[in-house]
Amino acid sequence: MSLRWDTSEHIVLGRFVVKWLFITAVLGAAVGSAVAFFLWLLHQATVIRWQLPWLVYFLPLAGIAIVVVYAKWGKNSAGGNNLVMEQIHEPGGGIPKRMSPLVLFATVATHLFGGSAGREGTAVQMGGSIAQALGDLFKLNKPDTRIFLTCGIAAGFGAVFGTPLTGAIFALEVLTLGRMRYEALIPCLMASMFGDLACSMWGIHHTHYSIIAAALHLDDAVAKITPLISGKVALASIFFGLAGYLFAELTHTLSHLFTKYVPTYWVRPIIGSALVLGISYLLGTRDYLGIGVLTADGTGASIVNAFKGDGITAWSWFWKLLLTAITLSSGFKGGEVTPLFFVGATLGAALASLFGLPVDLMAGLGFIGVFAGATNTPLACTIMGVELFGAQCLPYFSITCFFAYLFSGHSGIYLSQKMESAKCQDIKCSYSSLRAARENKRPLHLIFQRRNGCK
Structure with missing residues (x-):
């Protein structure tokens, strides 16, 4: 059997890499910089709360301000991470540009006044919102838009924790339980690395942990x-x-x-x-x-x-x-x-x-x-x-x-996570997403049908 080598195939692959190298560099720089600003604000809010402990008594007022702002001007931004995932699965109305400033304001306010919350959701939503805006600017088609939004998740996650490889894999793995989209692997890796690099260039340092054991x-x-x-x-x-x-x-x-x-x-x-x-x-x-x-x-x-x-x-x-x-x-x-x-x-x-x-x-x-x-x-x-x-x-x-x-069973914090397959071969998944599984009125043990035919 003779050696098979299709030159045109590798030319297409080369163009693919160059194309995504350019647009993910822009995305990573934008998302990484936004995350750096967010992390700086978050640190300042935490320090101020430590210095002024009486601020926690204004937590109810902060909460009212947050929900009122989202109700009046948020549109569908309240969907959060689930909205980003839904737009990747089924591109539709898109992710509003206002999501970035809204979630930035709301998260910093939550932490300033003592709410118990994290930061990755904000970074992911900012990444998705920025990716949507840049995707519209670059006039990407629907398949490329889905990849680009996934890159937004990767850039935000990689930047906020300083874990670029994790950011790339997380963006691919979190979308669907039991399946990963490998066509987005290289773009997500580049976006996550650029996002982490941009964040670190602003002087942001992440907490160091070690296991000596x-x-x-x-x-x-x-x-x-x-x-x-x-x-x-x-x-x-x-x-x-x-x-x-x-x-x-x-x-x-x-x-x-x-x-x-x-x-x-x-x-x-x-x-x-x-x-x-x-x-x-x-x-x-x-x-x-x-x-x-x-x-x-x-x-x-x-x-x-x-x-x-x-x-x-x-x-x-x-x-x-x-x-x-x-x-x-x-x-x-x-x-x-x-x-x-x-x-x-x-x-x-x-x-x-x-x-x-x-x-x-x-x-x-x-x-x-x-x-x-x-x-x-x-x-x-x-x-x-x-x-x-x-x-x-x-x-x-x-x-x-x-x-x-x-x-952890067939549960999770992201209800828009699709369900491609069950976690065990003895269980046949009968729902399209975690949301569909939770909204079903039957008991949890009846949400899945046994492969042996029992109902």
């Missing part, structure tokens, strides 16, 4: 897998997956209850604020307000302290989960991922002694595991572990993310 003697480039530790990690990962499931389901349930029983939309953030501040008062701490990476005095429950086991209680993970679910479901804006990092890291730290594993290892595994379960992105989260903590624990990262993904 001295007791495991991680001297090799990649740790050797032992059956005992692997079994412990797999078992712990079930808890991480269940925590991701609980967060997603609680957030969706509370959102439904607020909508059903509090018809006046501007009253919802008042009730949400009262619950968040009231619970914080009863707990005697404000560690669960804001983003949760650090605390004002460096002590107490935070993501950074979880890696040292300092200030973490057995229920730190639950209180952050609860307050974030209340904050987001009552109308405040922000992301879910950083709170998921908090939930996972503190849950891992709390489980460390039970499983007899180093606290920093368990905090790191929980950090990525709960995220993997709640977003159904095990590959992206495995890569995130390498980008954030190094490759030494790669085998345990993969075990954690894959098991957490499986045991």
Whole structure:
């Protein structure tokens, strides 16, 4: 058989790379710069709240302002991350340009006055909105627009966490449970790398985490897998997956209850604020307000302290989960991922002694595991572990993310996530998206049909 080489094919591939190199460079520069500005504002808002602790008492007023602004001028911007995903799946009305400034204002206000929320949702929405605007400027056709919007997610995610490879894989993996669109792989990788580069050029520095796990003697480039530790990690990962499931389901349930029983939309953030501040008062701490990476005095429950086991209680993970679910479901804006990092890291730290594993290892595994379960992105989260903590624990990262993904069930924080296939071959998926599955009135165990024909 003779060697097959089609010159025209490689010319087309070359043009494809050059084309996307140019437009993703523009996109990455714009999104990365916007994310840099957002992260700077977020840091300033956090510091100001620490310096002026009485600001938290204005959280209800901030919530009213946010929901009123979205109601009057937001149009469909309130769709958030789900709107971005829907426009990638089925391009229609597009993503409004106003989404970027609105979500920027709303998220900074949420953090300034003590709401418990994250930041990735803001970065992803800004990325999608900017991508839509630039796509219209470049006059992209519908298939290219879908890829370009996916690149917007990649650029925003890669820039906000300083994890460009994770950003690329996350953008591809999060859209559809069980399928990835590889035609967008190179564009997403370039967009994410450009976004991260642009963000770092503005002098933005991301929090550094490390897993030393001295007791495991991680001297090799990649740790050797032992059956005992692997079994412990797999078992712990079930808890991480269940925590991701609980967060997603609680957030969706509370959102439904607020909508059903509090018809006046501007009253919802008042009730949400009262619950968040009231619970914080009863707990005697404000560690669960804001983003949760650090605390004002460096002590107490935070993501950074979880890696040292300092200030973490057995229920730190639950209180952050609860307050974030209340904050987001009552109308405040922000992301879910950083709170998921908090939930996972503190849950891992709390489980460390039970499983007899180093606290920093368990905090790191929980950090990525709960995220993997709640977003159904095990590959992206495995890569995130390498980008954030190094490759030494790669085998345990993969075990954690894959098991957490499986045991989070067919649930997730993004209801517009399509469902291409079930997580288990013994279950046949019968719904097109997580939203369709949740809106069905049958019990959860009847949402899926067994392959053996049982109804």
